[in-house]
Amino acid sequence: MIRLLIAIAARHLLARRRQSIVSLLGVVLGVSFFLSISAMMRGSELDIIRRLVDNAPHITIEDQYRNPSRQPVVERFPGAAVQLHHPVPQTEMRGIRGYPQILDFLRRTPGLQASAVLTEQALVTFAGKDRAVSLNGIVANEYTRVSTLQRYMVRGSLDDLAVNPNGIVVGDELARLMSFSLGNNLRVASTTGQVRTFKIVGLFHTGRSDVDARQAFVALKRVQSLLERPNRINTIVIKLADPNAARTEASRIEQRVGYKTVxxxxxxxxxxxxxxxxxxxxxxxxGAVLVVAAFGIYNVISTVVLEKQRDIAILRAMGFRARDIERMFLAQGVLIGAVGNVFGIGLGCAFMAGLARVHFRIPGSTDPNYLAIDWSPMQFLLAGGVAMLAAMTAAFLPARRAAKVEPVDVLRGGT
Known part of the structure; x- marks a missing residue:
């Protein structure tokens, strides 16, 4: 019975070949546009998230508290008759206190890597040229486990900082702007007025000009000495085995250590x-493209129902049930949707391959960027599923109308 219904549905569509082809083309174009645009948008979204997850710490512990501490006078005398306005907190050396103990606690957590960092603004000088940079004090062998910087090294290595305590690693864009190269010496002046000379032992290239021209990395002990902050850091960066657990893990860590954890x-x-x-x-x-294609399917099947009233009545008189008639016209929508899916997915793959070859440059990037395309099976299932749903929905109303045809009325010439 099912084969018979499908055969009759196919004959009805072939009887109105031009209109059926137009509806089929609507589905083909709808599926291809849906697939290519969805894959491009989802690919770019995944690429952005990947860059956020891979090129930045999953969790950062900062040297501040989420809520500022209340002054002792307010704690000691709440609601007092005499109040002290504009109290100035005591000047103290900023930084995360007791960070070795915090690192020890973090490293006991499975699937977690942590590294201490001391970051401050500094001025680098070479051959009469000055540039402001963000100076990062790191422990090289620890930082490589929580950062992707080693992946972007084009000359030297982060491990060279451990071998040469007076070494510095900078971006190749900074090297280009200041006309220095590997092995040259840089003078670095801190905000405290201290000046040190460092030897360039490594160059990196991330493709982001703000990083390549403004970031520098030195051994942690040297930066602590340069900034006059012995045994202090201001950031702990954390990498997780499961990046999606970062929000939950950050809340747990903040409750334990007290410092703001993001x-x-x-x-x-x-x-x-x-x-x-x-x-x-x-x-x-x-989705609107497929809705337009669905209207084409609805128009074709509705026309077939009107033209085949007598044929439907004869089929009912021969013993076909109303449900069989409904299935027959639903099969027309399924046929158009299935064939449209096959050709639409093929055309969509061609669009996706073409989009993947498009490259451009964006502000802040020194490398060409390519459109990220998501080729996951979910994109094909989504495009095919939405197309089939649209086709079946468009065929449903005409199919219901066909199922309600009364054979006696039609055969007697009734309306």
């Missing part, structure tokens, strides 16, 4: 919200 999701919350809104807009736009 996950990558919290740090990029506005961006994640923008990506979610962009996805909704994208699916609404590409």
């Amino acid at each position: 996950s990558w999701q919290e740090r990029s919350e506005d961006l994640m919200s923008a990506l979610a809104i962009r996805s909704v807009i994208m699916f609404a736009v590409v």
Whole structure:
């Protein structure tokens, strides 16, 4: 019976070949546009998240508290008749106190790597040229486990900082701007007025000009001495085996250590919200293409139902049930949707391959960028599923109308 219904459905579509081809083309174009745009948007979203996750710490512990501490006078005399206005906190050396104990606690957590960093602004001087940079004091063998910087090294290595305590690693863009190279000496002046000379032992290239021209890395002990902050750091960077657990883990760590602890999701919350809104807009736009194609299917099947009233009545008189008639016209929508899916996915793959070859440059990047395309099976299932749903929905109403045809009325010439 099913084969018979499909055969009759195919004959009906072939009887109106031109209209059926137009509807089929609508599905093909709808599926291909849906697939290519969805894969491009999802690919760019995954690429942004990957850059956030890979090129930045999953969790950062900062040398401040989420809520500022209350002054002792307020704690001691709440609601007192005499109040002290504008109290000035005692001047103290900033930094995370007792950071070795915090690091020991963090490293006992499975699936977690942590490294101490002391970051401050500094001025580098070479051959009469001055540039402001962000000077990062690190422990090289620890920092390589929580950072992807080693992956971007083009000359030298981060491990050279351990071999040469007076070494410095900088970006190749800074080297280009200041006309120095590997092995030259740089004078570095801190905000405390201290000046030290460091030998360039490594160059890195991330492709982001703000990093390559403004970041420098030195051994932690040297930066502590340069900034006159012995045994102090101001940041602990953490890498997790499961980046998606960063928010939960950050909350647990903050409760334990007290210092403000920020996950990558919290740090990029506005961006994640923008990506979610962009996805909704994208699916609404590409879904509209399939809705237009669905109207074409609805028009073809509705026309067939009107033209085949007598044939439907004869089939009912021969013993076909109303449910069989409904299935027959639903099969027309399924046929158009299935064939449209096959050709639409093929055309969509061609679009995706073409988009993947497009390259461009964006502000702040020194390397060409390519459109990220998501080739995961979910994209193909989503495009095919939405197309089939649109085709079956478009065929449903005409199929219901066909199932309600009364054979006696039609055969007697009734309306």
